[in-house]
Amino acid sequence: MSYTAVFICPFDIFSCCFIYLLLFLQKYPQPKGQKKKKIVKYGMGGLIIFFLICIIWFPLLFISLVRSVVGVVNHPIDVTVTVKLGGYEPLFTMSVQQQSIKPFVQSDYENLTRTFGDNAVAMQFITLYSYEDVVTAMIEGSSGSVWRISPPSRQELIKELLDSPVDLTLRLAWTFQRDLGKGGTVEHTFDKHSIDLEPGSPVRSELASLLVGNRTKPARASHVPKLHPSPKRSREDESGYLNITLSLMSDKSLRNSGTQEWWDIAIADCEPASCGVLPMVIFNDKDHGAVRVRGPGHWKVRSWILQ
Structure with missing residues (x-):
């Protein structure tokens, strides 16, 4: 568009307004040079300014109030899950x-509340959200990347699993990415859950056997929470946690590339049709624009791994 066209647009508007002004003066003539009363002058001018402000700002104010009271849901656009053992190369990474x-639908939300109707703590958490706030991320059970641990680190990991007198941490971490164009100020949110594998625990020996190569059955890890953030629980009160299995897979069919290894994760005792997917239910706190509700977990994403 040329500068001439840009100039013509406001000029046409001015011409149209000038014609209406002449018609108004013709219909309601006003003697020239006659002083108007201040109440008429300032009253009419004030009303015109007030109406202009209302026309411009009222829609913005209305949208702001609706956003502050109702809130805007900004679901994640990317979910990444990582499993690490100690400080070694991550076992599992999937996005x-x-x-x-x-997204959840009303029937999914009703099934959720029926499932946990007898659990007061879980219901107190779930009822903070409506079904529009909840989504399910279907995480593939096979790692999206090959496990590239060096032989010395592999031997050191086996040694630490079998002989170390200190706890070894199995850490489940997740990261969520949002579209800032839809609201909010934080693009990435993350959290984690750690499982301490004590010396002599069965899962440590099972993982070591997988690494050595003399075991084909998956290793079984306990105490992965269904709900996060989960209520403060003692070690004796983890009946609501899930067990997962870890399997080390390999493929020697690729030529000139050696053996490729990766890890599979599944919920223990799952149905065969659903073992290939880890469903993660994500609860999203609403964004309330400039008026922030400062509460626990504000603008955090809470996740819950379903069996």
């Missing part, structure tokens, strides 16, 4: 995008 992140 899913929007096509694998499915």
Whole structure:
């Protein structure tokens, strides 16, 4: 568009307004040079300014109030799950995008409340959200990256699993990415859950056997929480936690590339049709624009791994 066209647009508006001004003066003639009363002059001018302000700002004010009271849900567009053992190369890394992140519907929310109707703590958490706030991320059970641990680190990990007198941490971490264009000020949120594997625990010996190569059955790890943030629990009160299995897979069919290894994770005792997917239910706190509700977990994403 040329500068001439830009000039013509406001000029046309001015011409149209001038014609209406002439018609108004013709219909309501006003003697020239006659002083108007201040109440008429300032009253009419004030009303015109007030109406202009209302026309411009009222829609913005209305939208701001609706946003502050109701809030805007900004679902994650990317979910990444990582499992690490100690300080070694991550065992499992998998990301899913929007096509694998499915919003809840009313029936899903009702099934959720029926399932936990007898659990007062869980219901207190769930009722903070409506079904529009909840999505399910379908995490593939096979790692999206090959496990590239060096032989010396592998031997050191086996030695630490079998002989170390200190706890070894199995850490489950997740990261969520949001679209800031839809609201909010934080693009990435993350959290983690750690499981301390004590010396002599069965899972340590099972993992070591997988690494050595004399075991084919998956290793079984306990105490992965269904709900996060979970209520403060003692070691004796982890009946609501899930067990997961870890399997070390390998493929020697690729030529000139050696053996490729990766880890599979599944919920223990799952149905065969659903073992290949880890469904993670994500609770999203609403964004309330400039008026922030400062509460626990504000603008954090809470996740819950379903069996």
